[in-house]
Amino acid sequence: MTEKLAGHIIHINGWPGTGKLTVGRLLAKRLSARLVDNHTLLNPAEALFSRSDPLHASLRRQIRQAVFDHAVRADPAESFVFTDALSDDEDDSATFSWYRDLAAARGADLVAILLDCAPEENARRLASPGRSEALKLTDIAMLRRLRANYKLLRGLAERTIEIDTTDLSPDQAMARILADIGV
Numbered sequence: 001m002t003e004k005l006a007g008h009i010i011h012i013n014g015w016p017g018t019g020k021l022t023v024g025r026l027l028a029k030r031l032s033a034r035l036v037d038n039h040t041l042l043n044p045a046e047a048l049f050s051r052s053d054p055l056h057a058s059l060r061r062q063i064r065q066a067v068f069d070h071a072v073r074a075d076p077a078e079s080f081v082f083t084d085a086l087s088d089d090e091d092d093s094a095t096f097s098w099y100r101d102l103a104a105a106r107g108a109d110l111v112a113i114l115l116d117c118a119p120e121e122n123a124r125r126l127a128s129p130g131r132s133e134a135l136k137l138t139d140i141a142m143l144r145r146l147r148a149n150y151k152l153l154r155g156l157a158e159r160t161i162e163i164d165t166t167d168l169s170p171d172q173a174m175a176r177i178l179a180d181i182g183v
Contacts (some may be wrong), residue, residue: 008033008079008181009103011096013086013153014115015146016137017125019165019173020083023115026174031183033079039134041067046135068098072105079108087150096156111181112157115173117166119147 010027012020021037028035041063049056071080082099086092103110117125123140132138154160161180165173 007076007106007108009099009106009108009110010079010081010113010177010181011099011110011157012081012083012113012115014165015122015152016085016143017122017128017131018115018117019125019170020085020115022170023113023165023173023177024081024083026170027177028081030174030178031079031081033081034074036067036071036080036082038082038084039136043135064095064098068102071102074106076106086153087146088153089150092153093156096153100156110157110159112154112160113177114152114154114160114162115165116152116162117164119144121166122147 008031010031010033012024012027014020021039024035024037027033042060044063045056045059048059074080080102084095086096100110102108116122123143126138126140126143137143154162159181161177163173163176168176
């Protein structure tokens with residue numbers, strides 16, 4: 001059954017490999033929402049520049065600006081599901097402000113979803129088929145460094161739902177989200 005959840009901005013945050021895109025796709029379909037995966041915003045810069053090149057960050061910022069400028073003008077009844085991998089550093093906190101600003105400009109509710117899973121399961125999922133072709137992180141050592149040096153960004157939205165996906169199927173994770181937002 002598909003339902004229309006009007007005027008929401010749903011932000012799914014989690015480490016690479018925690019199921020953000022899979023759950024995001026299910027949620028967007030169920031809610032008749034638009035899905036904007038973080039790789040929609042990231043991959044054009046990844047295709048052109050290494051992450052150490054200043055043009056990489058510049059292009060990512062310009063793409064994000066264009067997408068958000070247009071999302072503000074979308075039909076007010078539209079809801080959006082975004083995915084991201086934001087940590088508790090200053091830059092990522094500033095990035096999250098884009099979502100708060102978008103929700104405010106659209107008069108929409110912002111729901112922050114935090115997906116996480118056990119580190120061993122997270123590393124296992126990083127090796128899933130298709131990740132490298134989608135320009136997704138597959139470097140387990142990098143994932144371990146991220147998890148050791150940062151925490152997932154949380155607490156910046158009025159409504160935050162935290163879900164451990166270690167032992168959940170994507171459908172179960174989506175069901176928990178739907179129950180929490182009252183759909």
